[in-house]
Amino acid sequence: MERGGWMTRRKPRPEGMGAPPGVRDYSGSLMVMLTHACPLRCAYCGVVRDRRAMGWETLRRSVDFLLTSRSDLLQLRYFGGEPLLEFDLIRRAIGYAAGRPARAGRPVHHMITTNGLGLDDRKLEFLAGRDVEVMFSLDGSAETHRRWRAAPQGQDTHPKLLASLRRLQRSGVSYFVNFVVQPGGAVRSRSDLELVVSWGARRIQVGYCVGVEWGEGEKQEFLGFMEETARRYGNADHQPASKMRAGMELLNLKSRAEPVMLSDEVIVETDGALYLDPAVFVERFFPSLKAAMGLGRLGEVGSLAEVRRSRAEVLRLFRGCCPPGTPQGRLFLNNLALGLDVGGLMDRLGRRTTRDTR
Numbered sequence: 001m002e003r004g005g006w007m008t009r010r011k012p013r014p015e016g017m018g019a020p021p022g023v024r025d026y027s028g029s030l031m032v033m034l035t036h037a038c039p040l041r042c043a044y045c046g047v048v049r050d051r052r053a054m055g056w057e058t059l060r061r062s063v064d065f066l067l068t069s070r071s072d073l074l075q076l077r078y079f080g081g082e083p084l085l086e087f088d089l090i091r092r093a094i095g096y097a098a099g100r101p102a103r104a105g106r107p108v109h110h111m112i113t114t115n116g117l118g119l120d121d122r123k124l125e126f127l128a129g130r131d132v133e134v135m136f137s138l139d140g141s142a143e144t145h146r147r148w149r150a151a152p153q154g155q156d157t158h159p160k161l162l163a164s165l166r167r168l169q170r171s172g173v174s175y176f177v178n179f180v181v182q183p184g185g186a187v188r189s190r191s192d193l194e195l196v197v198s199w200g201a202r203r204i205q206v207g208y209c210v211g212v213e214w215g216e217g218e219k220q221e222f223l224g225f226m227e228e229t230a231r232r233y234g235n236a237d238h239q240p241a242s243k244m245r246a247g248m249e250l251l252n253l254k255s256r257a258e259p260v261m262l263s264d265e266v267i268v269e270t271d272g273a274l275y276l277d278p279a280v281f282v283e284r285f286f287p288s289l290k291a292a293m294g295l296g297r298l299g300e301v302g303s304l305a306e307v308r309r310s311r312a313e314v315l316r317l318f319r320g321c322c323p324p325g326t327p328q329g330r331l332f333l334n335n336l337a338l339g340l341d342v343g344g345l346m347d348r349l350g351r352r353t354t355r356d357t358r
């Protein structure tokens with residue numbers, strides 16, 4: 001399952017809260033892996049898919065674990081697999097978090113990632129009006145989805161997906177689209193992204209495949225695509241309104257999420273074990289990470305602050321598992337370099353936007 005960052009919140013998090021400039025602050029954020037099951041078989045999925053799912057008791061303890069954070073802004077992020085398969089758990093967690101005294105008046109924001117297929121009216125009715133945001137995966141045309149986000153028997157899921165998007169738009173629930181680009185796919189992505197915009201999406205996060213090598217030419221092509229997208233949809237150059245799509249927002253410009261390979265977020269596995277994010281989200285490509293990036297278990301560690309690690313530490317652990325010179329090490333460094341370049345580009349363009357719009 002793809003990832004999103006703090007920038008998705010309605011109320012923007014003040015920059016620099018407890019973190020040095022240029023470093024995201026996840027001190028009040030916790031991811032939960034609700035299930036490893038998913039009805040899709042995306043070619044770029046880095047999660048190990050099977051039938052493991054979280055029980056209520058583990059999720060309840062995850063909420064309490066999040067509340068050990070002293071941050072003023074708290075966020076619980078539901079991942080999978082497909083987390084909507086466990087919607088009753090999400091419903092219970094939202095209610096439970098709202099009633100906990102440890103919340104001490106602080107808002108708990110809930111972010112749900114989804115492939116969109118299970119987003120029906122019943123779920124949206126519950127989510128509407130709550131502090132919830134949906135990260136909706138959509139890579140463009142039916143053909144692109146058939147190729148990269150296929151269903152096991154090759155069923156055409158695209159009409160269902162677009163129907164879900166329309167329902168989501170009608171519901172008023174806050175959402176953004178997560179759009180993923182493949183190596184060598186930047187040219188096609190231009191028209192795919194146009195389609196996504198034509199379907200009404202206004203807040204978009206662009207991601208890229210990890211776990212595969214990006215050639216230098218593919219990387220440059222992708223960076224060109226990102227720059228063009230930032231100019232077109234993210235107002236990177238503060239263009240006149242006539243040249244911009246109304247209300248468009250390219251979330252990458254302010255997320256500071258790169259390089260995603262060094263994500264230092266904490267995630268609770270279905271069995272209550274705690275890990276650094278990459279151990280779960282790229283497990284299929286880097287299976288040795290899980291042994292190195294374990295942070296203990298719910299109930300054994302006192303607080304979220306206790307298990308947090310710096311990005312430098314994530315890098316050290318990655319290099320220990322995937323030493324330079326090995327195939328895994330080369331793959332890691334390749335993906336890391338792409339993330340650093342994308343991050344540098346977004347910082348540059350994002351800074352320009354901020355300056356120009358003051």
Ligand code: SF4
Binds near residue numbers: 042044081082115
């Ligand atoms: S929808 Fe997400 S979890 Fe499911 S296969 Fe695709 S990337 Fe993996």
